[in-house]
Amino acid sequence: MPYKNLSKILQSLKTVYSNDNTDYSKKYSGEIGYKTDGLSPDEAELLRQHNLQPNNFQTYSHGDLVSAFLKLRDTTSLTWMSCSRFFIKGLSGELPRYRQTLMSFHFMSGLENHAFMPSKRHANCDICSLPLKSVFDRTHALYTYYLGHSWNETPAHFLAELEEASTFEAPEVTREQVEKLSSLLQAISDASQDETPGQLEKRIASLKLLPKTDKYKRYGILQTLAVTGVMPGDLDSGNQPARSDIVHPLAGWRGSMGVDYDVASTIFPDFAH
Ligand SMILES: [Zn+2]
Incomplete structure (x- = not known):
């Protein structure tokens, strides 16, 4: 805590x-x-x-x-x-x-x-x-x-x-918590070719994978995966769609890009084991 x-x-x-x-x-x-x-x-x-x-x-x-x-x-x-x-x-x-x-x-x-x-x-x-x-x-x-x-x-x-x-204690994670990440990444890689980030968010909501989230909190979690490269994306923020809820780099992701599992195991060493 x-x-x-x-x-x-x-x-x-x-x-x-x-x-x-x-x-x-x-x-x-x-x-x-x-x-x-x-x-x-x-x-x-x-x-x-x-x-x-x-x-x-x-x-x-x-x-x-x-x-x-x-x-x-x-x-x-x-x-x-x-x-x-x-x-x-x-x-x-x-x-x-x-x-x-x-x-x-x-x-x-x-x-x-x-x-x-x-x-x-x-x-x-x-x-x-x-x-x-x-x-x-x-x-x-x-x-x-x-x-x-x-x-x-x-x-x-x-x-x-x-x-x-920086003032919080470094946390330990349980196997169940790491499995939660694993299920999320699996759901992301299960996307159909042209799935958009907005459609992905809705699918994750219906799978009830992320406790204590709403739409915007799920965007935040996915955006972190995009920023760190776990979800590959189009990095050109010049193509930002007007009045979108979803900003780059997550906005540039499509289902065909899936998950970069090499990056995921670098960012999440616990996940690699
Ligand atoms: Zn500066």
């Missing part, structure tokens, strides 16, 4: 970050926050103890984030092995918070020191996709991960994610 009182923490975060709890009376670094008066003093203290106090807005430049990622990479206790186990545990539904770490770690591993490179296609850096400036509530970013989401679109949030995951 990341924290022994995880369910209480999640409940307290839900109290603050529900949709109708926005607080328009105050701004934090120019951003609108959330009301905290629904928290009991004990709940507020519990969140503070875990560095999860609400409305914890932080401002970073692109350079700040790159430096902080590179520094964390040198000091973190996270490894490919521990992150792959985080993912397997997240996938199994035991700890949904753990689903994001593998994708964040993949991002950090590939990062090199560089200056912001303007892009012709979007507002973010063409090299690493980080924005020139980021302002966000660290706790709200972490809250989405506590709910079991994983995203590749906002790498600025990966820093807080990895900092927090």
